[in-house]
Amino acid sequence: xxxxxxxTEILTLASIVxxxxxxxxxxxxxxxxxAVIVSGVVSILLCLWRIxxxxxxxxxxxxxxxxxxxxxxxxxxxxxxxxxxxxxxDKLPAK
Numbered sequence: 001x002x003x004x005x006x007x008t009e010i011l012t013l014a015s016i017v018x019x020x021x022x023x024x025x026x027x028x029x030x031x032x033x034x035a036v037i038v039s040g041v042v043s044i045l046l047c048l049w050r051i052x053x054x055x056x057x058x059x060x061x062x063x064x065x066x067x068x069x070x071x072x073x074x075x076x077x078x079x080x081x082x083x084x085x086x087x088x089x090d091k092l093p094a095k
Contacts, residue, residue, distance in 0.1 A: 014072035017042050043070040
């Protein structure tokens with residue numbers, strides 16, 4: 001289940017993945033599908049670092065984090081205010 005904590009982790013990690021990917025792309029002078037591969041590798045490594053820092057390891061959460069961070073960092077899907085608003089809308093009292 002996607003919680004506000006998971007959304008926060010996705011947005012935080014994606015905000016770190018994006019500049020790292022941009023720096024690596026500029027340094028290696030790559031673009032196109034290779035840049036997407038670099039973004040995927042950086043996403044996997046950062047999410048792995050996040051999951052391995054807390055025991056017991058939660059591998060389903062790792063998969064969700066990798067997919068979410070990759071999609072957010074590449075601008076394919078934005079988990080920003082729209083998604084967070086939907087989560088909070090369910091918890092607000094009815095008007």
